Amino acid sequence: MAFLEVVNxxxxxGGLVANHNISFAIDEGEIVGLIxxxxxxxxxxxxxxxxxxxxxxxxxxxxxxxxxxxKPFQTNRIGIGRTFQIMKVTTGMTVLENVxxxxxxxxxxxxxxQKQASAILGYMGxxxxxxxxxxxxxxxxQKKVGLARSLATEPNLLMLDExxxxxxxxxxxxxVGLLRRINGEKKITLFxxxxxxEMVMSVSQRVIVLDGGExxxxxxxxxxxxNTDVIxxxxxxxxxxxx
Amino acid sequence: MEKIKDALxxxxxxxxxxxxxxxxSIFLLIFPFLGAGSFVKAVxxxxxxxxxxxxxxxxxxxxxxxxxxxxxxxxGIGAYTVALLMVWWKLPFWISMPIGVLIAxxxxxxIGYPLFRLKGHYFAIATxxxxxxxxxxxxxxxxxxxxxxxELPIHEHPDxxxxxxxxxxxxYYFIMILFYVALFYMNWFRKSRLGYQLRMIKDDExxxxxxxxxxxxxxxxxxxxxxAFVAVGGGFMAVYNLYIDPYSVMxxxxxxxxxxxxxxxxxxxxxxxxxxxxxxxxxxxFLGSWLGGQKGLIGVDFMIYAMMIMLVSAYQPxxxxxxxxxxxxxxx
Numbered sequence: 001m002a003f004l005e006v007v008n009x010x011x012x013x014g015g016l017v018a019n020h021n022i023s024f025a026i027d028e029g030e031i032v033g034l035i036x037x038x039x040x041x042x043x044x045x046x047x048x049x050x051x052x053x054x055x056x057x058x059x060x061x062x063x064x065x066x067x068x069x070x071k072p073f074q075t076n077r078i079g080i081g082r083t084f085q086i087m088k089v090t091t092g093m094t095v096l097e098n099v100x101x102x103x104x105x106x107x108x109x110x111x112x113x114q115k116q117a118s119a120i121l122g123y124m125g126x127x128x129x130x131x132x133x134x135x136x137x138x139x140x141x142q143k144k145v146g147l148a149r150s151l152a153t154e155p156n157l158l159m160l161d162e163x164x165x166x167x168x169x170x171x172x173x174x175x176v177g178l179l180r181r182i183n184g185e186k187k188i189t190l191f192x193x194x195x196x197x198e199m200v201m202s203v204s205q206r207v208i209v210l211d212g213g214e215x216x217x218x219x220x221x222x223x224x225x226x227n228t229d230v231i232x233x234x235x236x237x238x239x240x241x242x243x
Numbered sequence: 244m245e246k247i248k249d250a251l252x253x254x255x256x257x258x259x260x261x262x263x264x265x266x267x268s269i270f271l272l273i274f275p276f277l278g279a280g281s282f283v284k285a286v287x288x289x290x291x292x293x294x295x296x297x298x299x300x301x302x303x304x305x306x307x308x309x310x311x312x313x314x315x316x317x318x319g320i321g322a323y324t325v326a327l328l329m330v331w332w333k334l335p336f337w338i339s340m341p342i343g344v345l346i347a348x349x350x351x352x353x354i355g356y357p358l359f360r361l362k363g364h365y366f367a368i369a370t371x372x373x374x375x376x377x378x379x380x381x382x383x384x385x386x387x388x389x390x391x392x393x394e395l396p397i398h399e400h401p402d403x404x405x406x407x408x409x410x411x412x413x414x415y416y417f418i419m420i421l422f423y424v425a426l427f428y429m430n431w432f433r434k435s436r437l438g439y440q441l442r443m444i445k446d447d448e449x450x451x452x453x454x455x456x457x458x459x460x461x462x463x464x465x466x467x468x469x470x471a472f473v474a475v476g477g478g479f480m481a482v483y484n485l486y487i488d489p490y491s492v493m494x495x496x497x498x499x500x501x502x503x504x505x506x507x508x509x510x511x512x513x514x515x516x517x518x519x520x521x522x523x524x525x526x527x528x529f530l531g532s533w534l535g536g537q538k539g540l541i542g543v544d545f546m547i548y549a550m551m552i553m554l555v556s557a558y559q560p561x562x563x564x565x566x567x568x569x570x571x572x573x574x575x
Binding site for chain 2 (some may be wrong): 076077082101105113154
C-alpha cells in the first residue's frame with residue numbers, strides 16, 4: 001500500500017476542468033516534484049488533497065485511510081502539512097508566535113509549544129528572527145516561516161507550493177539542502193510544486209508533470225527532461241525534434 | 244496552577260503599563276472615599292460595566308477579528324434570567340446569575356453554530372438580526388412583561404443574597420471585583436492556545452486551517468466566552484437598575500456601544516476595551532446630560548460621538564491604544 005495514493009481525481013470549476021482523472025502514488029520517504037506550465041492544475045491538485053477543494057470524483061488515500069472530503073484541519077491533524085504559494089501575512093504576530101501556532105496543533109501547553117517553535121526555527125537557521133514581525137519581512141523569508149510553521153505541526157507528508165520562488169541562487173541551494181535534511185533527518189515525505197527547474201530536478205527523486213489538468217508524464221528527473229510530451233507542453237510542438 | 248500564574252503575570256508589559264495598572268487599581272480601590280457625587284459614582288459603575296462588556300467582546304471581536312454586533316441579546320438573557328427568577332421564585336442573585344450565564348452559553352452555542360458558516364459583513368449583519376429577533380420576541384411576550392418590562396421586588400433591608408443595597412458604593416465594589424476577574428481572565432486568554440489560534444484565524448483563516456485549527460469551532464468557543472462575560476454584566480444590570488425592559492437591555496444601541504468602545508480603545512489589546520470605556524462612557528454621560536438639557540441641542544452629543552469614531556477609525560484602525568503604541572515606537 002502506498003503512503004499517499006491519488007485515484008482518478010476530477011475537479012471541475014463550472015466548465016473549466018482543472019484536474020482530469022489524475023492518479024499517482026507516493027511512497028513513504030520520497031521526495032516527489034510536481035511541475036507543469038501555469039494553469040496546469042498543480043495548486044488545485046494540492047487543494048484537493050488537503051481538503052480546501054472537494055474533488056468531484058476520485059479518491060485520496062493517505063496511510064491506507066480514505067481522506068476524500070476531509071476538511072483542511074483534519075488532513076493536517078492526520079499528518080499532512082502544506083505551505084501556500086501566496087501566503088497571507090499575519091499582522092501583529094511575531095515569527096515565533098506564528099510557528100507557535102503550528103506547534104499548538106499537537107501541544108496544549110504554551111511553554112512547551114514555545115520550546116518546540118524555537119527548536120524548529122533553530123533547525124531552519126532562523127534563530128534570531130523570533131521577535132521580528134512577519135509582515136515586516138521580505139517575501140522569501142515569509143515563505144521560510146510558512147515552512148517552519150507547517151513543520152511545527154509535525155507532519156509525515158509535507159506539501160510545498162513554490163517554496164523557493166523569489167529566492168536567489170545561493171538561497172535556492174540552501175533551500176535544497178534544507179529540504180534534503182528535512183527528508184533525511186526528520187523522515188518527512190516531501191511533495192513539492194516548483195517552477196525553478198534546477199531545483200526540482202536536483203532535489204526530486206521522481207517528478208510528476210501536469211498539463212491542462214491532466215497528468216502527462218511521471219518518472220525520474222532524467223527521463224522527464226527528455227520526454228517529448230513534456231517538451232511539447234513547456235516549449236511547443238516544434239521544439240520536440242530539437243533545435 | 245499554570246493558568247493562574249499566567250493570569251496574574253503582567254511581566255511581558257512595559258514598565259509604564261505596569262505602573263499605570265497599579266496606579267489605576269489604587270484609584271479604583273479608593274474612589275468611593277474621594278467624595279464624588281452620586282452622578283459621578285454612577286458613571287464609574289457604568290464605566291466598569293462597559294469595560295467588562297468590552298473585554299468579553301474582545302475575545303471574539305478583537306482577538307478573533309469577527310465583527311460581532313449582537314452582544315445585547317446576551318445582556319438581555321443575563322438580565323432577564325436574574326429578574327424573572329427573582330420575581331417568579333424569589334431565587335437569590337447568586338443562583339440566578341450563574342443560571343443566566345449557563346443559558347447564555349447554551350443559547351450562544353445554538354446561535355453560533357449556524358452563524359459561523361458566515362464570514363465578514365454577512366456575519367456582522369446576522370449577529371444584528373439574531374439580537375433584534377430576540378428583542379422583538381421579548382417586546383411581545385406577555386409572560387416576561389412584554390414591552391413594559393419587569394420591576395424587581397424591592398427589599399426593605401439591604402440584602403446580600405439579592406444584591407440589594409442602599410448605597411451605590413456596594414454596587415461599585417461588586418462590579419469592580421467582576422472587572423478584575425475579567426481582566427485576569429483576559430490576561431490569561433491572550434496567552435492561551437485559543438488566543439494564539441484566534442489571532443491566526445483573524446489574519447489568515449486558510450493558513451490557520453492548514454495548521455490543524457478548526458476555525459469554526461475556535462470562533463464558536465470564543466463567541467461563547469464573550470457571551471458568558473456579557474451575561475454576567477446583564478445580571479448585574481438587573482439588580483443595579485431594579486428595572487429592565489427590552490429597550491434598556493437588548494437594544495441594538497447597546498450592542499453597537501459594546502463593540503465600538505472596544506474598537507475605539509483598541510481591539511485585540513488587553514487595555515483597549517478599558518480605555519475605550521473610560522473615554523466614551525463619561526463623554527456619553529456628560530455630553531448627554533449637558534447638551535440634552537438645552538433646547539434644540541438634543542442629538543448633538545451623538546454627532547460628536549460619531550465624529551470621533553470616524554476620525555479614529557480613519558486614522559488609526561487599532562484605536563486609541565494603537566495611537567499610543569505608534570508614539571512609543573517613534574520615541575524609541
